[in-house]
Amino acid sequence: MSLTLYNTLSRTKENFVPLKDKNVGMYACGPTVYNYMHIGNLRSFLFEDILKRTLLFDSFKVKHVMNITDVGHLTSDADVGEDKMLKGARREGKTVWQIADFYTKAFLDDIKKMNLLPPSKLCKATDHIKEQIEMIKVLEKKGYTYFKGGNVYFDTSKLDDYGKLAQLNLRAETQARVEKDLNKKNPHDFVLWFTKSKFQEQEMKWPSSWGKAGYPGWHIECSAMATKYLGKQFDIHCGGIDHIPVHHTNEIAQSEAANSKKPWVKYWLHNEFLVLQREKMAKSGENFITLSTLIEKGIDPLDYRYFCLGTHYRKPLMFSYEALEGAKAARKRLNEKFLELKKTDTSSAAKQKKYLDTFTNDINDDLNTPKALAVAWDVLKEENITDKDKHSLLLKFDKVLGLNLKALKKEKLKIPAEVKKLAELRLVARNNKDWKKADELRGRIKELGYVVGDTKDGYEIKKE
């Protein structure tokens, strides 16, 4: 019954025990705000949402910190390629600041539509330059850095356990890098601070003691902000599996080096990709599908949420519109069944317990959402518990699943005026014992997609 989570650091499922009582510090790497999020990115944020909701379901207190990367992230995570923010600015003829602002708002809009709980703290890299410089200074003082070609580098050879998260075989990989930065002493070294940028028009610059104004490398922002808001040691750090070999590996290196090699984060959690025709979803070409793309095709963001819940977060999720349509139909059925539940029945906590226990076990087993979702369906099909119990259970499950069942209640009353009028006419016909007319009216209501049924005090209308 207690929560177990797969820790990338140990490559095993471990019992989750926070560092401090029931308080959980959780850091999630946020978006680089140079474009819309594609739905593969959103799968990562959904996984983190399920994790957070499960922790809350288990009565933990969660402090969830997420960064917004608005500076320093190159198209390759390993300090090569173009600057992502500049790329966005050039594409749209705007300044990098305008780009950051616009896509931060778009991101927040997306996560709201997908019913993701907002982070407790959302922090921008550009608002924390001071903290990043301070951390680089600590690393410099402790001898973990070198200055070459105008940039400050982290010297990975100074740590004997560099690459432990990714289980990197450093010797074997030395030859593998394609584009080389000749300033680096070791291929895995990375930039902490740029002053000599290869991007001449770089607008985001700050003064520092390393010569002319510069800007931070990508990895340092997460270490600096996580430490500021969650402390030098905290419980959970998460993100997509693509973060394991470079970004998270470098975050660990610099954070533990700065903090006298004390273990930085206890549990590292990573989700698998959304896969489109055997390729990882990317921000280019036809593989670039956003939430708006789905909405235009009549897919509700919660249909996409339901679709993702059907596959465990550590398994690749094959994307297809057919599969998404299947999820949409299933969610529609689930919603309708939920709305049909009568709340006037008797309720029994004892009868609910079996299902609540099963659900709790499944979700606490490394966030097994496919199984947890199946329990919701089992409850709806079960004949031995009352509607009221089903209703109560579904609402409890939805605290984790996040399908927003609570909000459905309001929609129930939205029956078109024409349907209501026909139902009234049918009632009159019935009262006059004009069965033929009543049946005819029932047929017309059905044509409009509704079913009318008789009750003690009149009638009720449901969607077909």
Ligand SMILES: [Zn+2]
């Ligand atoms: Zn990060």
